[in-house]
Amino acid sequence: MPSLRLAPASTSDFRNLAERRLPRQLFDYVDGGAYGENTLRANVDDFQKLRLRQRVMRDVSKLDTSVDLFGTQLAMPLALAPVGLGGMMARRAEVQAKRAADARAVPFCLSTVALCPVDEVAAVSPTPFWFQLYMLRDRGAVKEILDRAKAAGVKTLVFTVDVAILGTRYRDIRNGLSGEVSGWGKLRSGPLSYLLHPDWTYDVGVKGKPHTFGNLEKYVPDAKTPADFAAWITSQIDASVTWKDIEWLRSVWEGDLVIKGVLTPEDAQEAVNAGADGVIVSNHGGRQLDGVSSSIEALPRIAEAVGDRTAVLMDGGVRSGLDVVKAVASGARAVLIGRPWIYALAARGEPGLVAILKNFEAEMKVAMSLTGARHVGEITREILDVSSRD
Numbered sequence: 001m002p003s004l005r006l007a008p009a010s011t012s013d014f015r016n017l018a019e020r021r022l023p024r025q026l027f028d029y030v031d032g033g034a035y036g037e038n039t040l041r042a043n044v045d046d047f048q049k050l051r052l053r054q055r056v057m058r059d060v061s062k063l064d065t066s067v068d069l070f071g072t073q074l075a076m077p078l079a080l081a082p083v084g085l086g087g088m089m090a091r092r093a094e095v096q097a098k099r100a101a102d103a104r105a106v107p108f109c110l111s112t113v114a115l116c117p118v119d120e121v122a123a124v125s126p127t128p129f130w131f132q133l134y135m136l137r138d139r140g141a142v143k144e145i146l147d148r149a150k151a152a153g154v155k156t157l158v159f160t161v162d163v164a165i166l167g168t169r170y171r172d173i174r175n176g177l178s179g180e181v182s183g184w185g186k187l188r189s190g191p192l193s194y195l196l197h198p199d200w201t202y203d204v205g206v207k208g209k210p211h212t213f214g215n216l217e218k219y220v221p222d223a224k225t226p227a228d229f230a231a232w233i234t235s236q237i238d239a240s241v242t243w244k245d246i247e248w249l250r251s252v253w254e255g256d257l258v259i260k261g262v263l264t265p266e267d268a269q270e271a272v273n274a275g276a277d278g279v280i281v282s283n284h285g286g287r288q289l290d291g292v293s294s295s296i297e298a299l300p301r302i303a304e305a306v307g308d309r310t311a312v313l314m315d316g317g318v319r320s321g322l323d324v325v326k327a328v329a330s331g332a333r334a335v336l337i338g339r340p341w342i343y344a345l346a347a348r349g350e351p352g353l354v355a356i357l358k359n360f361e362a363e364m365k366v367a368m369s370l371t372g373a374r375h376v377g378e379i380t381r382e383i384l385d386v387s388s389r390d
């Protein structure tokens with residue numbers, strides 16, 4: 001393997017570095033997927049199967065990767081996806097992520113179950129960020145959390161709808177992190193605690209520092225350990241939610257509403273009927289139902305069905321700027337990346353995340369220049385070799 005000490009070049013280089021730095025349990029929590037991880041693999045592999053059509057002699061001396069999304073100009077059609085407990089992978093990781101996202105002019109989306117609360121992230125800069133919501137049984141708590149997000153300047157709410165029940169990840173079970181009560185508790189104070197890097201201990205509340213459960217801190221009854229937190233969150237997930245609940249959500253949230261976790265045209269249609277400003281074609285990074293189609297496979301039909309009425313975004317398996325271009329050509333207004341930003345942050349901190357975002361932008365430019373797309377509007381189906389699609 002080439003030395004990675006000087007300059008990790010690709011997402012897989014950052015992944016390798018993250019694997020060396022993180023305790024196995026944490027790396028597997030980020031890296032793994034549900035059951036046999038077939039959908040997780042398909043998310044990545046299906047991008048590799050798509051072929052671009054090379055076009056030349058088109059004056060590509062000026063390339064513009066920027067887009068307008070939800071009223072904001074972005075440097076490229078990409079956002080950092082919400083990652084629960086992402087704060088365990090680097091010190092105050094969500095704050096570092098917000099700073100890196102600001103530096104590269106892309107949005108950061110804070111998870112409901114982030115370790116840094118919404119106010120701490122907002123204090124980084126006045127640049128708006130997105131907030132992701134899991135519907136909790138306690139609607140009073142949901143309303144308060146949304147009020148806090150709004151007060152912190154959040155204008156885009158990402159409502160995740162593919163976690164009616166938590167998916168089963170074999171790696172987490174084998175590592176004792178299955179989400180059952182003992183798992184995370186062991187990580188904090190039991191036999192696994194020695195694995196935690198000193199930089200991370202503040203985040204998980206060891207060494208006498210207070211625990212922080214981010215946005216949910218004040219709602220977790222008697223939260224003493226991350227184990228209590230995990231048990232509470234599991235009990236709080238509201239599986240009774242239907243499209244009707246969007247009405248309630250609309251009554252307490254005036255900003256943009258984006259539905260995350262749609263994988264069929266029928267559900268995308270429901271989201272549009274419910275008044276969604278956007279949908280995210282997503283299988284939760286292959287972490288929920290193994291065996292569903294990859295996101296890039298599901299995308300074109302959904303974009304065709306609702307793309308003229310709502311912003312169709314996608315995530316799952318995006319590992320380079322070339323993938324971003326393929327996703328946009330397949331009908332996405334923008335993509336989100338999950339694992340890549342965590343790998344980069346775990347590997348090299350904030351500079352690592354800035355570097356990987358620079359890579360994505362540079363890779364986009366190469367793909368655009370050699371397919372003859374001078375700006376994002378010119379990234380259309382024409383640049384895809386359709387025979388690679390089926």
Ligand code: FNR
Nearest residue numbers: 030081082083084111160284285316317337338339
């Ligand atoms: C996630 N994802 C996720 N999604 C969400 O809406 N809320 C959350 O709290 C989390 N938590 C979470 C933790 C970890 C460790 C991962 C890897 C993912 C899903 C995430 O937002 C996104 O949909 C996928 O990560 C996209 O796939 P890639 O880019 O990781 O392949």
